[in-house]
Amino acid sequence: MSVHSPQSNYNRLGRWYDLISAPEDRLVRRGCAMLAPAQGERLLEIGCGTGKVLADLASAAGQSGRIYGIDISDAMLGRARARVGRAGQRACAALTRADARRLPFDAGAFDAVFMSFALETLDSDGRQSVLAEIRRAIAHAGRIVVVSMGLRARPGRMTRCYGWAHRHFPDTIDCRCIDAASELETSGCTVRSRQEASLFGLPVDLVLAGV
Numbered sequence: 001m002s003v004h005s006p007q008s009n010y011n012r013l014g015r016w017y018d019l020i021s022a023p024e025d026r027l028v029r030r031g032c033a034m035l036a037p038a039q040g041e042r043l044l045e046i047g048c049g050t051g052k053v054l055a056d057l058a059s060a061a062g063q064s065g066r067i068y069g070i071d072i073s074d075a076m077l078g079r080a081r082a083r084v085g086r087a088g089q090r091a092c093a094a095l096t097r098a099d100a101r102r103l104p105f106d107a108g109a110f111d112a113v114f115m116s117f118a119l120e121t122l123d124s125d126g127r128q129s130v131l132a133e134i135r136r137a138i139a140h141a142g143r144i145v146v147v148s149m150g151l152r153a154r155p156g157r158m159t160r161c162y163g164w165a166h167r168h169f170p171d172t173i174d175c176r177c178i179d180a181a182s183e184l185e186t187s188g189c190t191v192r193s194r195q196e197a198s199l200f201g202l203p204v205d206l207v208l209a210g211v
Contacts, residue, residue, distance in 0.1 A: 025052065027197055027204055028116045031147035032056055034193065034208045040064040041111040044137070046100045046130070047071055047118030051080030057114070058089040068105070070098040101129040108139045116147035119183070120175045127178065131187035135211050142211045144189065148180045150196065150205035158201035177203065184209040 032053055037043055037060035045053055048069030058067045067089070071077050077095050084093045098104050100118070113134050119127055134144055152159065159177060166173045181191045189209040197204040 023199060024117060027147055027199060027206065028053060029056075030195070030197070031116055031145050031206045032114065034195070034206055035112055035114050035143065035145040037061055037065075037112060042066045042068075042109060042139075044068045044070070044105070044110045044113045046113060046115045046134075047121075048080055048095065049073075049076050051083040051095075053114060053116070054080060054084055054093055054095075055087045055089060058084070058087070058092050061092070063092060065092060067093040068110070069093065069095045070100065070103070071095075072097060072099060101126060101133060103133045103137050105137045107136050110138050111142050113138055113142070113144045115145070117149070117175060119146055119180065120148045120178045127183050128187055131183060131189070135188060138211045140211070143192075144184070144209050144211065146180045146184065146205075146207045146209070148205055148207075149175050149177045150203035151177045151179045152203050156201065156203075159203060162202055180205045180207045181209075 037057050039060070039062040041061050042065065043057045043061055045057065045068070048054055048071050051069065054067055054069050058065070061067055069080060071080070074097055077097055080095055081090075084090055084095070096104065119130060122130065138144065155163070162173070163177065166176050181194050184191055184207060189211055191207060191209045193208045195206040197206060
């Protein structure tokens with residue numbers, strides 16, 4: 001049974017999150033490369049955490065672009081603001097606390113959306129709510145990249161152990177294995193490419209989709 005809210009969990013983890021999430025960095029960078037952010041684009045990162053990706057997105061979008069990041073954790077956002085400030089990118093980045101199931105943005109506000117290890121923290125209904133909001137907020141012919149824990153036809157031992165841990169300790173092991181490509185297709189997106197990877201023997205999917 002869950003005792004702590006996701007927001008309070010990530011607030012507690014804020015100080016240590018960069019260290020905890022370091023093994024994910026190479027996969028997140030691959031996902032960011034798949035998104036291929038360009039000069040002048042309006043970009044949104046959902047679950048921006050401590051802002052590791054935001055600086056890269058801001059550099060790609062340039063002074064004519066605009067970067068937005070949302071997260072449910074004030075502690076994470078505080079660190080993200082500090083990181084963006086150190087990079088001299090405060091003027092082109094806007095960060096706010098928000099729930100991705102109710103994005104505080106107008107329809108068609110973004111050219112592209114990036115999510116890494118965030119969609120799979122939600123149940124099935126929550127995932128579809130987030131993807132519906134993304135489709136609303138993204139411009140025609142926009143694109144989205146999702147990096148997430150993946151599903152395989154024959155789960156290995158590590159995946160089975162991870163699933164057991166998620167079921168018994170959902171506050172600590174809050175991600176679950178999902179089929180991100182199928183989730184995107186169900187939401188009405190068109191999958192353009194999918195890459196398979198692994199993290200400590202666990203499957204990871206990197207999916208690029210169009211809207």
